[in-house]
Amino acid sequence: MKLRHAMVCSSNQNRSMEAHSLLKRQGFDVSSYGTGAHVKLPGPSLREPNVYEFGTPYKHMYDDLRRKDPELYKRNGILPMLKRNSSVKTAPQRWQENAADGCFDVVFTFEEKVFDMVIEDLNNREHKLMKSVLIINLDVKDNHEEAAIGAKLALDLCQELEAVDCWEDAIDDIVAAFEKQHKRKLLYSISFY
Incomplete structure (x- = not known):
């Protein structure tokens, strides 16, 4: 599966932008958003x-x-x-205001409360396209070192997703292998556009 568009989302400008920067350098079409009020x-x-x-x-x-x-x-x-x-990018963007028209293949969040907000927002939208989107939460501490590690792990997951024909069929195995290799627990959900 070729990921057409990945998105990273967090409550701060460190974790999401570190992942955005790395994924962009690796050739992914990526956007990043915050979820807070400011x-x-x-x-x-x-x-x-x-x-x-x-x-x-x-x-x-x-x-x-x-x-x-x-x-x-x-x-x-x-x-x-x-x-x-x-x-x-020029300026930070807010998920709730800017991602509504997006059609992402995968959305990464870096803390559980943001994961919950993204899922709630997607579930409250009208599902016109019935195109699936994978939402993955990878808990990452909010410091510069952990943000760099989290970005690399998000890249690894994107590459794993790209290596399969259909992520919907392989996601359980990809997550299990990732958790075993990196000793990190992932949350994931599927929603629709």
Whole structure:
């Protein structure tokens, strides 16, 4: 099966964009989305996040944080992350507003609450095309090192899916082999467009 369009979705800009970047470099047609109400980036304290509207260009966020405290945001990895993100796409997009017209073959999420939100959203849509979509959750901690590992694992799964004629027939075996090899539990579901 040739994956025509993969999508990565998370509640932050680190995990989904790391996977987006890697999958894109490997030749996949990929999109990425957030599921929250706003884009929240760490601030000087947990109670003071930097909040931006979806659609705010990554370059604007980068310039804003560089103005506020360049040392802090360089040290905590936010400035390098925003620089990477701006090389992948212009601005973050929200799943609920932008993915409605998409027709993805597979959707990756990196935390269970996002997995549940994506499934709920897909199930609440009118299923006009009756085209199946595979939703896979791979729990990934929200730090730069784990995001890189999660992106590589998402790539491995995409390659496994591409290696079979029909993922619907092979998904149970692919997931079992992945879980055994990587010692990571996956959640997955099938929905429709």
